[in-house]
Amino acid sequence: MNPQASSPSPATTRPEPNRRFSVAPMMDWTDRHYRYFARLISRHALLYTEMVTTGAVLHGDRERFLGYHSAEQPVALQLGGSSPQELAQCAALAEAAGYAEVNLNVGCPSDRVQNNMIGACLMAHPELVGDCVKAMQDACSTPITVKHRIGINGRDSYQQLCDFVGTVHAAGCTSFTVHARIAILEGLSPKENREIPPLRYEVVQQLKRDFPQLEIILNGGLTSLDVMQAQLDHVDGVMVGREAYHNPWLLAAVDQAFFNDDHPQPTRLEVLAQMRPYIEQHLAAGGQMHHITRHMLGLFQGLPGARHFRRELSTTIHRTEQPLALFDQLFEQMQARLERA
Ligand SMILES: Cc1cc2nc3c(=O)[nH]c(=O)nc-3n(C[C@H](O)[C@H](O)[C@H](O)COP(=O)(O)O)c2cc1C
Structure with missing residues (x-):
């Protein structure tokens, strides 16, 4: 396999980045300095920024929120927001800044973002997420993806998950990164929401079987290369968060294991x-x-x-x-x- 392999998406004109292995967006952790460091260890892992809200991009310090070092590429920008028009403006800015992908956050459970209709609460509004994706795609040629949960409390049936993915797909999204646990929007902190709801990889695998035409990336609780490899028999890619941060040398095995590139590894x-x-x-x-x-x-x-x-x-x-x-x-x-x- 060519590690740089890319396939054109029907909805975009830019090549899709290879998402076989990615490092998850993590607020305060995957900033530009972490990404520069991570890139020295893996040439191919797709790296995500921390979530940046549309408000920060449009009204804040652009260099701070969109700036990165060219050596970090491929880098995907994760946006938080729910106004199609504002997301479209941000997607156009992301394209101008050269990001390899723009990802919409539909997985963050924090109260602060819920109050602003950002993150996991949007799983209850598939049509709106679809409108956001369409507006972003219309505004730029950069691939647009969505990161979400398998559900939220009160809306956690498999049928509702399929409705969400089906609706957002109909709006033009072809790549979904799925954190394999639900988010509980009241009563749990964001940290607890990454630990307490059980992981259900089988739901994500079923999603891939039911939507074989979509790219489905599995996220949540992945720490060992063997488990990641085994999951790749069922889904298209794996996204790793905490383990890639706490144990960055995990990334040293990634180019060979997932991108078939056995270049000499730095020590x-x-x-x-x-x-x-x-x-x-x-x-x-x-x-x-x-x-x-x-x-x-x-x-x-x-x-x-x-x-x-x-x-x-x-x-x-x-x-x-x-x-x-x-x-x-x-x-x-x-x-x-x-x-x-
Ligand atoms: C400190 C921290 C910050 C996070 N910030 C974000 C974020 O900005 N956007 C997002 O979609 N997910 C965020 N997450 C969730 C991760 O992207 C990922 O979905 C979650 O940690 C599960 O993956 P893991 O078990 O491999 O860590 C964050 C996680 C952590 C630990």
Whole structure:
């Protein structure tokens, strides 16, 4: 298989990104610094931004909300909103910014977004989601996708899920990323909503069987490559969230396992070394090192010195006036520990 393989979508003129393996959108976690770091580990994983609301894009600091480093590509922008007109404007801006995909968030359960008709509550309004998708597709040639749950409380039958997917598909969407648990919109925090409702992969697999023409990506609770591979017998792709963040070295196996690309893999130390010039640039622009290194704490997970690395970058870093010196010292310490191991 050609790792760059792409197929034209009927609704778009831009090539579809390969979604066989993606890293989930995660607020406060998958910012541009995490994505730059993740891209050094996997060349092919599709990376999603944090959710950005239409209000932030249209009325906020554009560079902050849409800016990214070209090395991060392929990157998909996730939008939160429910006004077709505003989403269309944002999709056009996303296209101009060069994003590989625009994804609509229909899975976030937080109260704050519900009050603004954003996220999982939209599963109760399939026609509106369809209108949003159509308006976005009409405004740009970038592929438009939807990320949703298998249901929400009070609306969690398989038939209702099929109605949702069928309606949004009729509006033009051909790629759905499905978090395989329902969202409970009252009484659970967003964190609890990622843990308490049971995972039901069989529902997502059934969805693929009933809509074989659609691309169905499975998300939720995936941590091991073996389980991901097994799911790929039933669905078109897997999206991984927390594990890809806490254990970023998982991404080192992804290019070979899912994209059939067995290029020589950099070592953890090489990745660390490659982050240095990026950090230097960020410092020179007035940023702080921990903005970047907070995403790298799990790099050595499972290896000697992992705890030391994590501790230095999460505590000592805040006490030093010479962050790059700390970084260099830590590099040497990790190198020595790995050589001894
Ligand atoms: C810290 C955090 C922030 C998240 N933010 C978003 C978000 O902005 N948009 C979204 O669609 N999902 C968000 N999610 C949900 C993830 O995309 C994913 O659906 C969920 O974590 C399940 O996948 P996992 O079990 O592989 O982590 C977030 C999850 C976490 C842990």
